[in-house]
Amino acid sequence: MDALTEKLKSRLIEILNLTDVRPEDIDENAQLVGGELGIDSIDVLEMVVMVEKEYGVVINNKDIGEKVFSTLAALADYIRANSPDSSSPDASS
Amino acid sequence: MSGKKVYIAGVGIISPLGAGLAATEQALRENSSAICPLSLFSLQHPPPLPAAQVSDLPASTLPRTHALAIAAALQAMQGCGQPPDAVILGTTTGGILTTEQLLTAEVHDPEKYCHHGLTTVAEAVARQVHCRGRALTVSTACSSGAVAISLALKMLQAGKAEWILAGGADSLCHLTYFGFHSLQLVDPEGSRPFDKNRQGMSLGEGAALLLLTTIRPKNPLAQLLGAGLSCDAYHPAAPHPEGRGAAKAMQAALDDAGLTVRDIGYISLHGTGTQDNDLAEAKAIRTLFPQPPPLSSIKGATGHGLAAAGAIEAVVATIAITRELLPANSGCSQPDPELQLSPLLHPVSQSLSAVLSNSFGFGGNNGCLIMARPDTLVAPRIRSQSAPLSILGSGCISGAGNTHESMARLLQAQAIDGMLALETISAKLPAGKVRRLKRFPRLALALAAAAFEDSGLEQGPESVFMGSGWGALSETYDFLKKLRETNEQFPSPTDFVGSVHNSAAGQVAIMYGATGPNITSSGGDYSFEQALLAADTLLDNNSAPAFVLGADEGHAQFSPLFDPSIQTSSPLSDGGGGFCLQRKELPGRCWVRVSFYRNSTATGTIGALIGELGAARTQLNDYGLIMAGIPAAADQEGRQQLAEFISKTALAVPVLHYRQFTGQFASASALAAVMAVQFLQRGEFPAGLVAAGSKGFSLSGKKILVLGLGTAITAMEFGCS
Numbered sequence: 001m002d003a004l005t006e007k008l009k010s011r012l013i014e015i016l017n018l019t020d021v022r023p024e025d026i027d028e029n030a031q032l033v034g035g036e037l038g039i040d041s042i043d044v045l046e047m048v049v050m051v052e053k054e055y056g057v058v059i060n061n062k063d064i065g066e067k068v069f070s071t072l073a074a075l076a077d078y079i080r081a082n083s084p085d086s087s088s089p090d091a092s093s
Numbered sequence: 094m095s096g097k098k099v100y101i102a103g104v105g106i107i108s109p110l111g112a113g114l115a116a117t118e119q120a121l122r123e124n125s126s127a128i129c130p131l132s133l134f135s136l137q138h139p140p141p142l143p144a145a146q147v148s149d150l151p152a153s154t155l156p157r158t159h160a161l162a163i164a165a166a167l168q169a170m171q172g173c174g175q176p177p178d179a180v181i182l183g184t185t186t187g188g189i190l191t192t193e194q195l196l197t198a199e200v201h202d203p204e205k206y207c208h209h210g211l212t213t214v215a216e217a218v219a220r221q222v223h224c225r226g227r228a229l230t231v232s233t234a235c236s237s238g239a240v241a242i243s244l245a246l247k248m249l250q251a252g253k254a255e256w257i258l259a260g261g262a263d264s265l266c267h268l269t270y271f272g273f274h275s276l277q278l279v280d281p282e283g284s285r286p287f288d289k290n291r292q293g294m295s296l297g298e299g300a301a302l303l304l305l306t307t308i309r310p311k312n313p314l315a316q317l318l319g320a321g322l323s324c325d326a327y328h329p330a331a332p333h334p335e336g337r338g339a340a341k342a343m344q345a346a347l348d349d350a351g352l353t354v355r356d357i358g359y360i361s362l363h364g365t366g367t368q369d370n371d372l373a374e375a376k377a378i379r380t381l382f383p384q385p386p387p388l389s390s391i392k393g394a395t396g397h398g399l400a401a402a403g404a405i406e407a408v409v410a411t412i413a414i415t416r417e418l419l420p421a422n423s424g425c426s427q428p429d430p431e432l433q434l435s436p437l438l439h440p441v442s443q444s445l446s447a448v449l450s451n452s453f454g455f456g457g458n459n460g461c462l463i464m465a466r467p468d469t470l471v472a473p474r475i476r477s478q479s480a481p482l483s484i485l486g487s488g489c490i491s492g493a494g495n496t497h498e499s500m501a502r503l504l505q506a507q508a509i510d511g512m513l514a515l516e517t518i519s520a521k522l523p524a525g526k527v528r529r530l531k532r533f534p535r536l537a538l539a540l541a542a543a544a545f546e547d548s549g550l551e552q553g554p555e556s557v558f559m560g561s562g563w564g565a566l567s568e569t570y571d572f573l574k575k576l577r578e579t580n581e582q583f584p585s586p587t588d589f590v591g592s593v594h595n596s597a598a599g600q601v602a603i604m605y606g607a608t609g610p611n612i613t614s615s616g617g618d619y620s621f622e623q624a625l626l627a628a629d630t631l632l633d634n635n636s637a638p639a640f641v642l643g644a645d646e647g648h649a650q651f652s653p654l655f656d657p658s659i660q661t662s663s664p665l666s667d668g669g670g671g672f673c674l675q676r677k678e679l680p681g682r683c684w685v686r687v688s689f690y691r692n693s694t695a696t697g698t699i700g701a702l703i704g705e706l707g708a709a710r711t712q713l714n715d716y717g718l719i720m721a722g723i724p725a726a727a728d729q730e731g732r733q734q735l736a737e738f739i740s741k742t743a744l745a746v747p748v749l750h751y752r753q754f755t756g757q758f759a760s761a762s763a764l765a766a767v768m769a770v771q772f773l774q775r776g777e778f779p780a781g782l783v784a785a786g787s788k789g790f791s792l793s794g795k796k797i798l799v800l801g802l803g804t805a806i807t808a809m810e811f812g813c814s
Contacts, residue, residue: 016528016529017528017529018528019524019528020524020525038525038526040328041330041331042276042329042330042529042586042587042590043529043587045275045276045277045586045587046585046586046587048277049275049583049584049585049586052583053579053582053583060277062277062368
């Protein structure tokens with residue numbers, strides 16, 4: 001597993017306050033929204049803010065959003081493909 | 094048997110389309126839109142999004158929402174020789190635009206924030222129109238204006254008042270501008286409701302007020318025939334995908350008015366322009382109306398005025414009736430075929446007898462109104478409200494803990510002030526469902542859970558009445574802080590959804606499947622009393638059980654800044670109380686009555702209170718205990734009022750100053766209400782709370798009077814039958 005996916009798992013737990021979930025509980029290939037984690041549209045928008053702030057990747061289109069947030073692996077791929085500064089994908093506050 | 098007819102005697106409107114009926118009508122006839130790039134405040138990252146702002150607002154020293162409300166109030170009262178008996182105003186922003194400026198300028202003087210509270214808008218209007226009765230505030234997000242008008246209708250029909258000035262007001266502000274943007278709900282090209290290319294709403298602002306009366310004016314504009322309220326109980330921000338709650342509210346309004354869908358000549362749609370709202374609303378319309386009448390949303394012209402929207406659209410309904418003008422669905426050029434709805438693409442001249450006006454808001458909060466040509470349609474049937482509000486269950490949270498822990502301390506004559514740890518409040522709440530919730534909604538949910546458990550009910554109550562002086566302070570603070578810290582770039586959408594005053598009541602509805610009326614009231618230190626008043630007004634003998642809750646959170650930064658009774662030097666207190674109530678004769682149960690509520694403290698108010706409580710001395714002698722709530726900021730006034738009450742009634746009854754034990758917070762009266770019920774159930778109260786060293790006082794079947802004193806005068810009575 002790559003570092004970005006690992007990082008995203010822990011950020012997800014932090015920003016969505018998934019207190020009873022550990023990073024290893026998250027399957028990066030499982031359905032992200034409406035799946036077992038109980039993630040809904042507001043959580044997706046919270047992730048949109050995080051992805052833009054920490055990776056400089058803007059997601060402001062619903063159709064793209066649905067693809068990007070289908071799984072955690074898809075989100076990682078999208079960030080890698082669109083990050084303006086791909087040399088530091090882990091840059092975060 | 095027919096209920097009282099309610100007439101619209103006058104209206105006031107100030108919106109981005111202009112001020113006054115004539116300007117509004119002209120703009121609607123011309124199908125002109127006021128949506129253009131926001132210029133009210135500057136942004137760190139232009140270009141500004143499209144919005145609709147009021148351009149001709151008279152200068153005022155008050156915050157913008159207050160000024161808008163007053164401008165509409167003065168219009169509505171024009172030509173009316175007497176002040177209204179009550180003012181009921183819907184608002185979500187209150188003085189927040191001014192608060193935002195003060196926070197940015199790092200102003201720390203609490204006095205400068207004196208107009209922050211939602212209640213200050215209704216109070217300012219009441220002062221302006223010389224109203225000495227109730228000044229009530231409804232805050233149910235984007236349905237606030239319609240819900241305020243609904244509450245006024247029910248109060249008038251029940252004969253509790255003859256003249257009420259009701260409506261809504263909201264101004265543009267950073268919180269809502271960036272909040273809706275963070276939810277990706279703002280159309281970058283301007284709102285196009287029901288259009289196939291729609292991408293969201295445009296934020297608006299404004300105020301509209303209706304002067305409602307049961308005394309038929311010579312030339313009434315229209316009759317307010319019915320209202321329907323419901324809650325989706327589905328999601329904090331998104332509507333139910335099938336429009337379930339919307340359809341329920343529309344049907345409830347039709348039933349209330351005694352009409353069928355065939356009587357409706359025009360539907361004023363909520364139509365915000367967001368994907369989800371327009372889809373859900375279209376489905377709801379198609380469910381109820383086999384052949385919908387002409388319909389349109391004006392939000393592509395006015396923008397979405399939030400709490401003002403429902404009131405603005407009620408005024409537009411009177412224009413439709415009196416001027417035979419059906420406005421166009423501005424902004425829509427290609428109706429979305431998926432919606433199977435045909436909104437009016439141009440204004441139409443057409444006479445009609447009745448209009449249905451829809452308003453839906455966050456928290457799945459729905460309010461629908463029906464206005465009609467005067468005296469053409471049947472009057473609504475009267476509802477029986479003869480039974481008392483019986484208490485099925487209650488529970489409280491104080492600095493000491495839950496009901497049991499709080500009572501244990503009180504029995505030792507010890508204070509229950511302070512703030513309970515968030516983990517303790519959340520202990521019995523499902524972790525996954527409350528993960529996004531901060532202190533205020535968790536307090537509300539824990540109170541609802543305690544009252545529900547105590548009630549022994551198997552099914553959750555149907556309606557929710559919530560009172561809060563300050564609402565979700567943590568969410569509001571965190572949203573604005575992040576907005577500042579990230580140079581207006583990355584505020585949290587979760588915090589925005591949570592910051593809405595009625596978010597907690599919406600969470601309670603979701604948790605208990607409460608799809609009936611869902612009203613959040615705000616009245617500073619008298620917020621719980623307002624919630625009880627709303628429940629008392631809406632619940633009839635046929636109503637299912639309801640939650641009535643009062644809660645406030647202590648917030649380290651905001652509480653001392655906003656609440657004048659809280660000093661930075663003293664420790665914060667918070668909590669509240671919750672009830673399951675039903676209007677039903679239940680022998681052996683305790684009951685509650687909200688006997689008096691006036692925002693005026695003018696001479697004669699205490700005399701009026703005594704008159705309401707019971708003209709006969711025997712009735713006054715039924716009290717075994719008076720619990721007095723005097724906020725620290727109004728200590729002197731409150732003590733004088735209490736002394737006047739005691740001296741005029743010559744009552745020799747122990748007086749418990751409950752804030753000395755609960756600590757200072759706006760919803761302390763909700764906590765006191767639960768204490769009163771606990772005392773009644775035990776048959777005695779710890780006398781050490783009244784006089785040091787005394788033993789327990791027996792209540793021997795007597796009632797408890799809970800007085801609210803200070804800037805308003807209120808009375809709640811508790812007894813056991």
